[in-house]
Amino acid sequence: EDQVTQSPEALRLQEGESSSLNCSYTVSGLRGLFWYRQDPGKGPEFLFTLYSAGEEKEKERLKATLTKKESFLHITAPKPEDSATYLCAVQGGTASKLTFGTGTRLQVTL
Amino acid sequence: NAGVTQTPKFQVLKTGQSMTLQCAQDMNHEYMSWYRQDPGMGLRLIHYSVGAGITDQGEVPNGYNVSRSTTEDFPLRLLSAAPSQTSVYFCASSLQGEGYGYTFGSGTRLTVV
Numbered sequence: 001e002d003q004v005t006q007s008p009e010a011l012r013l014q015e016g017e018s019s020s021l022n023c024s025y026t027v028s029g030l031r032g033l034f035w036y037r038q039d040p041g042k043g044p045e046f047l048f049t050l051y052s053a054g055e056e057k058e059k060e061r062l063k064a065t066l067t068k069k070e071s072f073l074h075i076t077a078p079k080p081e082d083s084a085t086y087l088c089a090v091q092g093g094t095a096s097k098l099t100f101g102t103g104t105r106l107q108v109t110l
Numbered sequence: 111n112a113g114v115t116q117t118p119k120f121q122v123l124k125t126g127q128s129m130t131l132q133c134a135q136d137m138n139h140e141y142m143s144w145y146r147q148d149p150g151m152g153l154r155l156i157h158y159s160v161g162a163g164i165t166d167q168g169e170v171p172n173g174y175n176v177s178r179s180t181t182e183d184f185p186l187r188l189l190s191a192a193p194s195q196t197s198v199y200f201c202a203s204s205l206q207g208e209g210y211g212y213t214f215g216s217g218t219r220l221t222v223v
Contacts, residue, residue, distance in 0.1 A: 034211060036214075041216075041217075042216055042217070043114075043200050043202075043214030043217050044214045045214070046211035046212065049210070049211055087153070096141050096143065096160050096166075097143075097155055097158065098153075098212065099155075100145075100153040101152055102150060102151065102152040103152065
């Protein structure tokens, strides 16, 4: 059974204070690891897909990395508009299924 | 605008009532899924479809039915609503499934009293 654990549950940063979110996973045959952003009252918004250990992807202040057991979402010099819940999901043996973690709720203050 | 459209946005049901949550996408995506999101539990897969006429059960299928008569539509039916089905429901679609990011709708907040 695929499993995803995200930490911390909540994170409060000051504007400009860089940090990382963690996503640990176990999966039978990784097809892809996904990062999503979710704002209150809205559906998850796709950020990145990572396919294999060592892969990195960047988008503005966000950078996602992948190892064989975990993924990190690095946030560099965050701004208040980066405040959201960040979700990690894995796609394993069945291409049509995603297994999600419970998310990290990020708050960035001035 | 292209995307996944869910209706209604909010719904209150009495225990035992039935209803259908609608989901439509205009991106010609083959894969469609229904998830529910509950506090502290993350998104859990209810049912999914890999194409018109093909559906299968996810992690938490009990109490829900689906059908996929067209590529665009994937309705979720609650047969006899229970308070345990109070949740936020999301529909998602993907072009092929493997490695492609799923596009999510904005959700339906359902309360069963």
